[in-house]
Amino acid sequence: MKRNNNSFLEVLTRNWGLKVASFIFAVALWLVVVNVNDPTIRYSWSNIPVTIENGDMITSQGMIYEVLDGTDVVSKVTIQAPKSVIQNIDKSDIIATADMSKLNSVNTISIDFSVSRYSSQISSIRGSIDSVKVNIENMKSKSLVLQTSVEGEAPDGYMVGNVSTDQNLIRISGPESLVDQIESAGIKVDMSTLSGFTSDITASSQVRLYNGEGEEITGGNLEKRPENVLVTIEILSRKTVPITFTTDTVPAEGYGLTGEITSSLNYVEIAGRKSVLNNIGEIQIPAEVLDVTGATEDFETYVNIKDYLPENTRVADSSFDGKAHVVVGIERETTEEYELDGEKIRITNVPEGYRCEIENVPETYTVSITGIHSVVSGLNARNLEATVDVTGWMRQQEMTELVPGIYHVELTFNNPEHTRLTNPVYMNLVVAEEE
16 A cells, blocks of 8 residues: 555656646646737826815815816826726726825825726726825905906997996905905906997806906916806997087176187087987087176186086097186277268168158268277278168067157167167157058
């Protein structure tokens, strides 16, 4: 029996080296066959997002975190696995997470990579970066009044009027260092994108944030409430109209109006609803504005045209202050006497069935006229004409029917405006029925 056991051992250990070599060869051959049919390969996927877990550990403390340098996206993730596995992995299967609870002292978080399928068959998975960089600071909020601005021009013949928003206050939240830089919040409306509109416009516009230098501030985990507001832009028609000036006061005794009122502004362009502008032909400055009472020389003043614009209109040019320099001409008066021919007195508007004539017509008579020197000095007897307007005289006397008789009537003269008769001239008018 002992001999038999020794024989078995001898058989088992005989050619030991050859047996080991055969085993190794068999294993190698198996590996070759396997790799030929389903080789292990590497494949890379681009731009894999990193999910931040347990971020509320920071936000619950009134702080906020910001991912730096775009490290929440891994530019390349490489997986080593059998070809059959690689072929069935989608980008959506790759999971990259960074757990905020593992934040280290230099504010980085290790990225853990995994796949949702075939995890047991994957040899390795690596990313082009292995950690997320974050910045952590206090959260801060502030509220700002929303400002509006319009760039560009309305169509020809129109202008932008009032610009209003459905909200005028915005609340901003974010990292303290960034919120402290924000000085203003506003919306900009580009009229070039709204060309052709000739009536009011309502559109949604994004709220923008600016620092003290007017530079826009974006990103950085800033939260705006609201993000967008509704803007209503009033579109007004434009029209150019003349400005007229008058005065109903008189200067000091011995002085008179030249009749000339000059202004540095004779026309103004106004804006308003078209239906309103259609009914406006001029801007009339009230006579009491130019009060020349007691003046002994040209009266000068500044008039703000804006104060006298019709209701629901405005000056079209927003840069114009509305002021016009106005001068009312005033001169010293003088009195001159003129000798006129009595035969040239005209009698007009005699009612039918009557005849009228001046009794005892004088060969000549004297007329005294007072007025500003520049006008009176240019008069002469040939320029002056006397008239008796019978119908006009009857209206003054409240007469409905002319009765024959002799009446003491005042002559009227064609003396120029801003002159007057120093003393009235009367003649006897003889009225008789026609035979």
